[in-house]
Amino acid sequence: MRRPRRPGPATTSPVLEPRRPWLSALPSSVSSRAPHSWLFAGAPARRYEQVVSDVNPSGRGQSSTLHKEISVTRHDYRRRAFRRPAVAALSAALTLGGLTAAGAQTTAIPLSAGHSGAVARGVSGGDLEWGLRTSYRNYIAGPIAHGEIITSDSAVWLDGPGNARGPFSFPNATGSLDTDTGIGHLAFDGQVYTGGHDYGDGPILELTISNIRLDVDDDHGTLIVDAEYRPFVGANPNIEPPAVETAADMAFGQVDLSGADLTPDDAGVVTVAGAPVTGVREAMEAIGWDLFYSGELPDIQLDPLSFTVTVEDVSAPDPDDPGDPDDPGDPDDPNDPEPPVWEPAVEVFAADGETPLADTEVTPGDDVVVRGSGFDPDANESTRPPVPTGLPAGVYVVFGKFADVWQPSEGVPSSSRHVIDQRWAMTQGTLDAVPDRFKDSILEQHVALTPEGTFEATLTVDAADDIEGGYGVYTYAAGGAAANPEHEIAIAVSVGTGEGPTEPDPDPDPTVSLSKTANLDPYADLVTVTGAGFLPGPLADGLQVGVGPVTDDGTVPDLDPVTTLLPGDDEIKADGSFEVDLRTEQVEPGDTLAVYTAPVDASAPESYRTSTEISFAPARKPELSVEPTDNLEVDDEVRITGSGFAPNRKISIAITANTATHETYGWPTGWLGHGVVQADADGNLERTLTVTGTVTGSGEDCSDLDCYVASFSSAQAGDATPVDYRADRSQDVFVPISFATGGTAPDPDPDPRDPALTISPDTVERGQSVTFAGADLAPGETASVVVTTEADAATDATLDWGVRQSFRNYIEGNIAHGSIDVRAPASRNDDGTFRFTDGHGTATAETADLVFSGEVRFAGHDYGDGPLLQMTISEPRVIAEGDAGVLVADVASKSLDSGEIVDYPAVEFAELDFSDAPLTITGDVVSASGVTATLTEDGVPAFADFYEAGTVLDPIGFTATLAGGSETEAGSGIVDENGAVDVSWTVPDNFPVGTATATMTAGDDQLSGQFTVEPASGGGDENGDDEGGDADGTDDGDAGGTDSGDTGGADEAGTGDADGSDTGDADGTDDGSAVGDADGTAHGSASGDGQESGTDDGTDASLPDTGSATGVFLWAAGLLLLGGVGIAAVSRRRGWQSPPISR
Known part of the structure; x- marks a missing residue:
C-alpha cells in the first residue's frame, strides 16, 4: 500500500455509521447480529455500537443491550506502523471496559460477557499463514508473466516447491477473541505485492494486499484486506494498463471454521490449521479472478488459511471500579517546527558544473550537469517493483527528446518521452530497501536524493534526429509511482552537430575486391567480398551484396545468397568500407556468375551498383594412380597420385576394406592408414602412405579380405571450415589392392547386368498392388515371390495420450480462447485425450518399438495476426525396453521469445516408466496402460521452455496386434528371353502394417528387397472414424471429439x-x-x-x-489473459464497490 510521507494533523469527523462492507459477505446469522465494536485505523470517524451484557447473579446470560455513540479521530494516513497503536489502544480500552474518544466524555462500560459469561480476551501475538492461491503464485512467479512477488512490512514468503514456493506469513497479531462464543477480530502486519506482464508501462496484472484482518464468528470467518489492483482489461501488450485502484476494507474471502477449535491451550495459544477459504464474489470480480477461475464460480477456492494467536488471561473487571481516568494526552508543543515547504527547481550547467548552460549549444558527446532542489524526498510512493511498494521512488533525471506534451500527469504514454541518458535520484533509505535482484540496475543510474531534497546528476548529450520532439533536461516521478505534476520540469537544451554541413561526394568511386574469382568449387565455396568507398550517407536503407547470374544490361538480378549491410561500425563503416562472406552452393560446374552490390534506395549513386564476375570449375572426374597395388607387405610405401579433383580441396587418402560407411557423411570407415592432402589449383594431388599392418581400425584383415586405396573429401572436422565438404561424395575413388597372403581384388567395375529385384512402389497401402520386377535372370526359369514379416512385427497399433490435461483445458478455456485441431488418422477421445492410429513396428513381452500416425495442433491467443501460442505434435513413437522407455515425436512450437515456429524432429519428448504398467500379451495383442510419462530435457525446448524437465504429463496407453513371422506367397511368373519377369500382388486388407521383405527365387538366383505396407486411406473425418454414421462422422466423434459433453x-x-x-x-x-x-x-x-x-x-x-x-507450466503465450473478454466484463470491474451492509 502507499506509504505516507508524514502524519497529518488529527481531525475529528462528524458522527457516521460504521463502514463495514465485509458484512454482506457473511452468513445471515452473522450479519444480522448487533454490530461488533471494531475499529480500523485510517477509517473515518464513525458511530459505533457496543453490546454490553448485564450478567445476573445466576450467570444464565440474561442480558440487555446498551448502545453508546462515540466519535473517533481520523488521520490522513493508513500506514500499518501508525495503525497498530490505534488498534491496540482500542483493544485495551475494550478489555478494560471503557472507550475513549477525543472530544467525548469518558464512561466506564462493562465488557461484553456473551451468553456464557466469558470475557473477550485481548490478543497479544501470533501470525496468520495464507498464500492467496497457489496457481496464481505459480503464474506470477513463472517465466510467462515474468512477474514479481514481494513481501514487506514484516510479511514473509515461506519456502516451498516450484515457483509458487509456500504461503505468506503475516505476523504480529492484535485484536481480541472470545474463545467461548467464537467472536473475535484479529489484525496482522504485512503486505504482499504481486505483479506481472510488464511491457514497459507497468504490470498489466497487479495486486497488493495489506492490513490483513480476520473477523471471526463461531464457525464462520471473513478475511478482510486493503487492496490495490489494476482492473482487468486483457493482457494484450498493446493495451496500456489502467490506473491502479484502491479498495479499503475489501471482504476478500469467506473462511470455513466449522472444523476449527478455538479453545486455547495451557499457554493461552489458539491454533487453527487448514481452514478452507472461498473468494468473495465482489472481490473476485474486481481483481479479475472471476475470469481466471470461471469454472468455480460462484465459489472460487483460495488457499486454506492457518493462524496461531495468543490470548490474554483477562478476568471480567469489577463493575464498581470506575477504572483509571482517561489520559487527555500531551498538549501540542507550540515550538514544534513547521513542516518544510517543497518547491522543486532544476538548474542546468555546462560540463564544468559552474557555467550555466542557458542557450549555449551542446553537441553529441558533451556532458551537462543538472542540479535539483526542493524535491520532497518522501514523495512519489512506489506502487510496484523494483522499488518496494510504499517507499518513495524518487525522481527520474533525463536528457532526452520529448514531445511537446510529455507529462505523465497528462496521461501521455511513455512513447512520447525518448530517453537518451538517464539518472535516478533516490534516497539512500529507499536504495537500501531495494531487493538485491534489482539493485545493480538501479546503481548504474543512481544519484543521491538528500533529505534536504537536492540532487546532482551528470548527463551525456546525444542526437536523435529521427525522433520528433524537443531536446531538453526533464524530471518526473520514478519507479512506477503515480504521476506527480510538481516534479514534472522541463528545461530546453540546444543540440548541434558540432560540424559544418558536409556536401555529399558528387561522384563517389567505390571499389569491390573478391578473395577469389575463378575456379570456385561448384559443390560449395566461400567468397570474401571487400568494399571501399561506399560512403554510408546514401545507404541509410542498406546495401545489398549477393551472387546472381550475369546480366547483359547491367541490371541487378535476384540474388542468392544475399545479405543487406547497414551503416554502422559492424557493417558499413564511416569510411565506406565493408567486408562480408558469401557462401555459394550447388552451382552448375563451369558456370559463370557475378557478385553484385546494389543500394536498397534506388536514388543512391549509380556507381554503388557494381558487379564482379566469378567462374566455377568445370566438371571433373577424379582419378587415382597407386603404385604398387599387388602383394603388399608391412612397411611397404604406397605412392598415390591423383588428378581431376576439386581445386584446392583437402582430400583424405586411406587404405580401407570398404565394408561400412559413416552413418552421417558416407565415407568408408575402418582404415589401415589415413592421410590428408590438399589438391592444387588444377586439382592434382600426391601422397605417400606406409603400410603399417594388415588389420584395419574396424578389425578387417586385408590379408584375408579385398582392400582398397580410397580418396574422399577430408574426414577431419578441422577441415570442415569455412565450407564443410564431408558429405560430398564426388571425390570418392577406390583402387583395389592386394596383400601378399590375401585374395585377389574384386573387379572395381562390376557387371551392371547382374540379377536385380525392383519393388514398385516401395510404399503401398493395404488393398493396393505392388509389383516385383526381376532383371538379368536366367531365361525360362520360374520366378516365385514370397513376402515375409519380422518375427516380432506388430501392426494395427493405437496410442492413447492427452499430452497434459491442464494444458488442454487452458487452450480450450476462456483465457487462451484457442483450439485443438486433431488431424487424421488421429482422433479425439471422449475424455479429451487423443488417439493416434495406424501404428506398426515390433513388440515382445519385454520390448516395443511402435510408430503411430496422426497430428494434434494446439493454438491460442490469436488477435488477428495468427496464434501467439502454437504447438504441433505428430507421428509419435513409443520405445520400451523393460521398465524404461521413451516417447519420441515430431514437434513444432512457437517460442515466446522469438515468436517463430521451431521444428524439433524426432525429439525424445517424454520418459516412460513401465515399472507399474508393464507390457502384457493377451492372445495376439500386446498392450500397456497408465504408463507414467515425464517431460525430458530435450522435450523442454520443444515445449518452448514452458515446462521444466521432470514435469508429469498425461499417462499413455497403447495396444498392438502381434503379426510376426508371417509368410505369404505373392505369386510367380516365367522369366522372358531378356531375363525379365514381373510378379504383381495385391496386399491383403489384414496384412501387417510396417516393413515387409519380398524374396524372389528363380533357378539359382535368389533376390530380396524390402517395402513398406501402410493402412488403407480414408474412412473417417479428422476427429473420428465415420463408420456408418452420418455425414460428419459423429458416430465415433463429434466435431469436438466428444460424445458426452460439449467441446472440450x-x-x-x-x-x-x-x-x-x-x-x-x-x-x-x-x-x-x-x-x-x-x-x-x-x-x-x-x-x-x-x-x-x-x-x-x-x-x-x-x-x-x-x-x-x-x-x-511455462506457457500461456506469455500472455495470461489476452483478449476474448466481453466489454461488459471489463466495464463492470472498473472499480470495486462495497456491497450493501445488511441491516
Whole structure:
C-alpha cells in the first residue's frame, strides 16, 4: 500500500455509521447480529455500537443491550506502523471496559460477557499463514508473466516447491477473541505485492494486499484486506494498463471454521490449521479472478488459511471500579517546527558544473550537469517493483527528446518521452530497501536524493534526429509511482552537430575486391567480398551484396545468397568500407556468375551498383594412380597420385576394406592408414602412405579380405571450415589392392547386368498392388515371390495420450480462447485425450518399438495476426525396453521469445516408466496402460521452455496386434528371353502394417528387397472414424471429439457431464473440484484428491500451472489473459464497490 510521507494533523469527523462492507459477505446469522465494536485505523470517524451484557447473579446470560455513540479521530494516513497503536489502544480500552474518544466524555462500560459469561480476551501475538492461491503464485512467479512477488512490512514468503514456493506469513497479531462464543477480530502486519506482464508501462496484472484482518464468528470467518489492483482489461501488450485502484476494507474471502477449535491451550495459544477459504464474489470480480477461475464460480477456492494467536488471561473487571481516568494526552508543543515547504527547481550547467548552460549549444558527446532542489524526498510512493511498494521512488533525471506534451500527469504514454541518458535520484533509505535482484540496475543510474531534497546528476548529450520532439533536461516521478505534476520540469537544451554541413561526394568511386574469382568449387565455396568507398550517407536503407547470374544490361538480378549491410561500425563503416562472406552452393560446374552490390534506395549513386564476375570449375572426374597395388607387405610405401579433383580441396587418402560407411557423411570407415592432402589449383594431388599392418581400425584383415586405396573429401572436422565438404561424395575413388597372403581384388567395375529385384512402389497401402520386377535372370526359369514379416512385427497399433490435461483445458478455456485441431488418422477421445492410429513396428513381452500416425495442433491467443501460442505434435513413437522407455515425436512450437515456429524432429519428448504398467500379451495383442510419462530435457525446448524437465504429463496407453513371422506367397511368373519377369500382388486388407521383405527365387538366383505396407486411406473425418454414421462422422466423434459433453468439456476420467463437472481424474492429478466449467476445468475442493482443505496445487486449467511439485507450466503465450473478454466484463470491474451492509 502507499506509504505516507508524514502524519497529518488529527481531525475529528462528524458522527457516521460504521463502514463495514465485509458484512454482506457473511452468513445471515452473522450479519444480522448487533454490530461488533471494531475499529480500523485510517477509517473515518464513525458511530459505533457496543453490546454490553448485564450478567445476573445466576450467570444464565440474561442480558440487555446498551448502545453508546462515540466519535473517533481520523488521520490522513493508513500506514500499518501508525495503525497498530490505534488498534491496540482500542483493544485495551475494550478489555478494560471503557472507550475513549477525543472530544467525548469518558464512561466506564462493562465488557461484553456473551451468553456464557466469558470475557473477550485481548490478543497479544501470533501470525496468520495464507498464500492467496497457489496457481496464481505459480503464474506470477513463472517465466510467462515474468512477474514479481514481494513481501514487506514484516510479511514473509515461506519456502516451498516450484515457483509458487509456500504461503505468506503475516505476523504480529492484535485484536481480541472470545474463545467461548467464537467472536473475535484479529489484525496482522504485512503486505504482499504481486505483479506481472510488464511491457514497459507497468504490470498489466497487479495486486497488493495489506492490513490483513480476520473477523471471526463461531464457525464462520471473513478475511478482510486493503487492496490495490489494476482492473482487468486483457493482457494484450498493446493495451496500456489502467490506473491502479484502491479498495479499503475489501471482504476478500469467506473462511470455513466449522472444523476449527478455538479453545486455547495451557499457554493461552489458539491454533487453527487448514481452514478452507472461498473468494468473495465482489472481490473476485474486481481483481479479475472471476475470469481466471470461471469454472468455480460462484465459489472460487483460495488457499486454506492457518493462524496461531495468543490470548490474554483477562478476568471480567469489577463493575464498581470506575477504572483509571482517561489520559487527555500531551498538549501540542507550540515550538514544534513547521513542516518544510517543497518547491522543486532544476538548474542546468555546462560540463564544468559552474557555467550555466542557458542557450549555449551542446553537441553529441558533451556532458551537462543538472542540479535539483526542493524535491520532497518522501514523495512519489512506489506502487510496484523494483522499488518496494510504499517507499518513495524518487525522481527520474533525463536528457532526452520529448514531445511537446510529455507529462505523465497528462496521461501521455511513455512513447512520447525518448530517453537518451538517464539518472535516478533516490534516497539512500529507499536504495537500501531495494531487493538485491534489482539493485545493480538501479546503481548504474543512481544519484543521491538528500533529505534536504537536492540532487546532482551528470548527463551525456546525444542526437536523435529521427525522433520528433524537443531536446531538453526533464524530471518526473520514478519507479512506477503515480504521476506527480510538481516534479514534472522541463528545461530546453540546444543540440548541434558540432560540424559544418558536409556536401555529399558528387561522384563517389567505390571499389569491390573478391578473395577469389575463378575456379570456385561448384559443390560449395566461400567468397570474401571487400568494399571501399561506399560512403554510408546514401545507404541509410542498406546495401545489398549477393551472387546472381550475369546480366547483359547491367541490371541487378535476384540474388542468392544475399545479405543487406547497414551503416554502422559492424557493417558499413564511416569510411565506406565493408567486408562480408558469401557462401555459394550447388552451382552448375563451369558456370559463370557475378557478385553484385546494389543500394536498397534506388536514388543512391549509380556507381554503388557494381558487379564482379566469378567462374566455377568445370566438371571433373577424379582419378587415382597407386603404385604398387599387388602383394603388399608391412612397411611397404604406397605412392598415390591423383588428378581431376576439386581445386584446392583437402582430400583424405586411406587404405580401407570398404565394408561400412559413416552413418552421417558416407565415407568408408575402418582404415589401415589415413592421410590428408590438399589438391592444387588444377586439382592434382600426391601422397605417400606406409603400410603399417594388415588389420584395419574396424578389425578387417586385408590379408584375408579385398582392400582398397580410397580418396574422399577430408574426414577431419578441422577441415570442415569455412565450407564443410564431408558429405560430398564426388571425390570418392577406390583402387583395389592386394596383400601378399590375401585374395585377389574384386573387379572395381562390376557387371551392371547382374540379377536385380525392383519393388514398385516401395510404399503401398493395404488393398493396393505392388509389383516385383526381376532383371538379368536366367531365361525360362520360374520366378516365385514370397513376402515375409519380422518375427516380432506388430501392426494395427493405437496410442492413447492427452499430452497434459491442464494444458488442454487452458487452450480450450476462456483465457487462451484457442483450439485443438486433431488431424487424421488421429482422433479425439471422449475424455479429451487423443488417439493416434495406424501404428506398426515390433513388440515382445519385454520390448516395443511402435510408430503411430496422426497430428494434434494446439493454438491460442490469436488477435488477428495468427496464434501467439502454437504447438504441433505428430507421428509419435513409443520405445520400451523393460521398465524404461521413451516417447519420441515430431514437434513444432512457437517460442515466446522469438515468436517463430521451431521444428524439433524426432525429439525424445517424454520418459516412460513401465515399472507399474508393464507390457502384457493377451492372445495376439500386446498392450500397456497408465504408463507414467515425464517431460525430458530435450522435450523442454520443444515445449518452448514452458515446462521444466521432470514435469508429469498425461499417462499413455497403447495396444498392438502381434503379426510376426508371417509368410505369404505373392505369386510367380516365367522369366522372358531378356531375363525379365514381373510378379504383381495385391496386399491383403489384414496384412501387417510396417516393413515387409519380398524374396524372389528363380533357378539359382535368389533376390530380396524390402517395402513398406501402410493402412488403407480414408474412412473417417479428422476427429473420428465415420463408420456408418452420418455425414460428419459423429458416430465415433463429434466435431469436438466428444460424445458426452460439449467441446472440450469431458473430464479426464470420462465421468463429466455436459458442463465439464469432474470428480477427480483417472490419474489423480486433478486437484478435485466438484464443479467444472465448459472447458472441463476442475479446481481445488475436497472431493478430488482427498485433500480436505481443497488446497490448490496449481494444476487447474484456468491458469496454467507454472511451478507445482510436478513441474512448471511455462506457457500461456506469455500472455495470461489476452483478449476474448466481453466489454461488459471489463466495464463492470472498473472499480470495486462495497456491497450493501445488511441491516
